[in-house]
Amino acid sequence: MLLFDLENLQKHYGRFEAIKGITLQIEEGSIGLLGPNGAGKSTLIKTLLGLLDFSRGSAQVLGYRLPDEKLKIRQAIGYMPENDCYLPYMSAIDYVSFGGQLAGMPRAEAFRRAHEVLYYVGLNEARYRKLSGFSTGMKQRVKLAQALVHGPRLVFLDEPTNGLDPKGRDEMLDLINDVKSRGVNIVLSSHLLADVERVCEKVIMMNQGEIVHAGEIEALKDDGKNVFEVSTKTQNKELKALLEEQGLDVLEEGLKLKITLPSDDNGQLILETAREHDIQLRHFMHAELTLEAAFLGIINKHSHAEAEI
Amino acid sequence: MAIHEQNYVRYEGDLVDRGAAFNIAWTSFRVFLSFTRTKLLLLALWLLPIGGIIAVFIEYSVRNSQLGAMADAGGSAPGGGPMAVFIQMQIFSLAILYASSGCGVISDDLRYRTFQLYFSKPLEKYEYALGKFGGLFFLGSLVTLLPALFVGGLRLAFYARTDFVGDLMLQSLSGLGILTGGTLVMSAMLMGLSSLTAHTRYVVLSWLGVIMVPILLSIIVSIAAEGTDAANLWSMTGNLWLVSQKLLTEDEVTVPLIAPLGILLGLGGAGVGMVARRISRLEGVA
Numbered sequence: 001m002l003l004f005d006l007e008n009l010q011k012h013y014g015r016f017e018a019i020k021g022i023t024l025q026i027e028e029g030s031i032g033l034l035g036p037n038g039a040g041k042s043t044l045i046k047t048l049l050g051l052l053d054f055s056r057g058s059a060q061v062l063g064y065r066l067p068d069e070k071l072k073i074r075q076a077i078g079y080m081p082e083n084d085c086y087l088p089y090m091s092a093i094d095y096v097s098f099g100g101q102l103a104g105m106p107r108a109e110a111f112r113r114a115h116e117v118l119y120y121v122g123l124n125e126a127r128y129r130k131l132s133g134f135s136t137g138m139k140q141r142v143k144l145a146q147a148l149v150h151g152p153r154l155v156f157l158d159e160p161t162n163g164l165d166p167k168g169r170d171e172m173l174d175l176i177n178d179v180k181s182r183g184v185n186i187v188l189s190s191h192l193l194a195d196v197e198r199v200c201e202k203v204i205m206m207n208q209g210e211i212v213h214a215g216e217i218e219a220l221k222d223d224g225k226n227v228f229e230v231s232t233k234t235q236n237k238e239l240k241a242l243l244e245e246q247g248l249d250v251l252e253e254g255l256k257l258k259i260t261l262p263s264d265d266n267g268q269l270i271l272e273t274a275r276e277h278d279i280q281l282r283h284f285m286h287a288e289l290t291l292e293a294a295f296l297g298i299i300n301k302h303s304h305a306e307a308e309i
Numbered sequence: 310m311a312i313h314e315q316n317y318v319r320y321e322g323d324l325v326d327r328g329a330a331f332n333i334a335w336t337s338f339r340v341f342l343s344f345t346r347t348k349l350l351l352l353a354l355w356l357l358p359i360g361g362i363i364a365v366f367i368e369y370s371v372r373n374s375q376l377g378a379m380a381d382a383g384g385s386a387p388g389g390g391p392m393a394v395f396i397q398m399q400i401f402s403l404a405i406l407y408a409s410s411g412c413g414v415i416s417d418d419l420r421y422r423t424f425q426l427y428f429s430k431p432l433e434k435y436e437y438a439l440g441k442f443g444g445l446f447f448l449g450s451l452v453t454l455l456p457a458l459f460v461g462g463l464r465l466a467f468y469a470r471t472d473f474v475g476d477l478m479l480q481s482l483s484g485l486g487i488l489t490g491g492t493l494v495m496s497a498m499l500m501g502l503s504s505l506t507a508h509t510r511y512v513v514l515s516w517l518g519v520i521m522v523p524i525l526l527s528i529i530v531s532i533a534a535e536g537t538d539a540a541n542l543w544s545m546t547g548n549l550w551l552v553s554q555k556l557l558t559e560d561e562v563t564v565p566l567i568a569p570l571g572i573l574l575g576l577g578g579a580g581v582g583m584v585a586r587r588i589s590r591l592e593g594v595a
Binding site: 049051071072074075077078079081083084085086087088089090094098099100101102103104105106107109113116117120146148149150151178179182183184 | 317318319320321322323324325326328329332333336339340343344417418421422423424425426427428429430431432433
């Protein structure tokens with residue numbers, strides 16, 4: 001079963017193209033949705049939820065066709081928005097149970113399930129408390145509970161670890177992983193690449209309304225690239241410019257440079273360049289390509305290509 | 310370990326496509342009732358209907374001995390004047406209750422971005438509007454329809470054994486109809502105002518303005534025009550007064566019934582229009 005089957009999906013706001021003809025088939029599983037601000041992630045999520053009408057193309061979610069079957073899609077999915085979306089004077093149990101009823105559950109069943117799901121997310125003790133008194137972590141959990149209460153096949157999670165301390169973040173990711181392990185498909189939109197890496201097997205990267213990469217995270221990190229991590233005494237920028245002149249991909253990560261070399265090069269090119277220009281290296285080692293580095297590399301490459309056009 | 314030991318089990322039961330509007334209405338109603346101010350105000354506002362009910366008892370005790378004689382002598386049924394006054398009192402109670410508890414009906418959803426919850430569920434926009442309207446109507450009914458049913462029912466019961474029962478049935482039903490119409494119109498107006506802003510306090514102010522300013526205008530016009538009935542057309546409560554006078558009493562009212570009815574329908578329509586406009590612009594609320 002395909003989670004998404006998109007064919008030349010476009011969304012315009014006047015002359016602005018928020019989504020520029022996306023074609024994509026994604027199988028079931030857990031998917032990270034990545035992209036810089038304004039990349040079109042939120043627009044894509046809204047379009048897939050049937051909240052936005054697309055301008056051109058066709059889209060299917062879980063086999064249901066948009067926009068005709070948008071209500072069926074919303075019944076089959078759960079959505080955890082990034083920001084707060086609750087009346088603070090409601091109790092957690094009422095909120096979650098109401099979410100279940102809106103999804104189409106009978107009232108008594110929704111109430112019973114709300115207890116179960118709140119227990120599952122660790123809010124059993126707080127279920128009768130007003131939401132206004134909840135901490136950020138509890139609010140995130142209650143939002144997750146309302147997304148899960150009706151047993152969705154797919155859950156959209158928009159920045160689920162936003163505002164959480166490291167312990168809360170760890171717990172939330174544990175929870176999401178547990179949900180995933182029980183056969184629920186996950187789409188995780190996050191700025192924190194480490195979160196995506198921990199939860200998802202696949203990733204969709206967006207930039208300027210286009211999909212710049214879609215596929216397995218592991219394949220992305222290990223696609224035959226030969227990456228070296230280098231730092232100099234004071235000449236990082238100079239070395240970067242010299243290596244880029246030779247057609248190499250160079251990423252600046254803090255005080256280090258991540259340089260992608262041809263697969264048969266064992267770093268000789270970097271060493272020779274540094275020696276020729278009298279640049280003193282302080283750090284030189286073979287590095288694993290992180291998701292972050294891969295992401296930045298792809299986004300940079302795409303942005304440069306767009307600029308050239 | 311963060312995850313509770315209880316396993317997550319997916320819900321595999323039936324999901325139905327209907328009843329979303331009623332669920333929203335019922336939940337909204339329960340939320341309104343959960344406010345302490347609503348409970349206290351309802352207690353205070355119910356003093357008026359209780360007074361009405363006591364008045365029915367007094368009327369009965371005074372007339373009880375005369376009832377048979379009145380009916381035998383072909384006397385006329387009690388007039389609808391008290392019912393008209395009762396309707397006015399309850400409409401004012403409704404305005405106060407709405408000012409206290411109902412103004413956030415949509416503005417709170419705008420403020421707290423609850424639309425994201427609603428529209429990520431299988432819900433049409435009209436179902437949301439209908440549900441919110443229903444919740445407000447249920448709340449309003451507590452000070453309009455419910456007391457009217459009590460008072461009207463009691464009056465009917467007391468005159469049940471006389472020939473007046475038919476006339477009183479008509480009075481009670483007319484009163485109920487006017488209060489239903491009034492509650493519908495006022496609910497639509499409040500929904501409209503509430504959909505204009507995310508600040509509930511502004512809704513409260515505008516609601517009080519919508520009720521009070523026309524009453525003042527109506528008084529000014531009435532003074533200037535030496536108490537003409539047409540002065541009542543300036544205010545919503547005045548229009549309801551004109552309708553109740555026309556339908557419940559035999560007093561001569563110089564304004565045709567269609568005028569206040571048209572104005573009330575127009576006000577309700579304006580409220581519905583404002584809500585429709587807001588909701589049609591809710592594209593992509595997530």
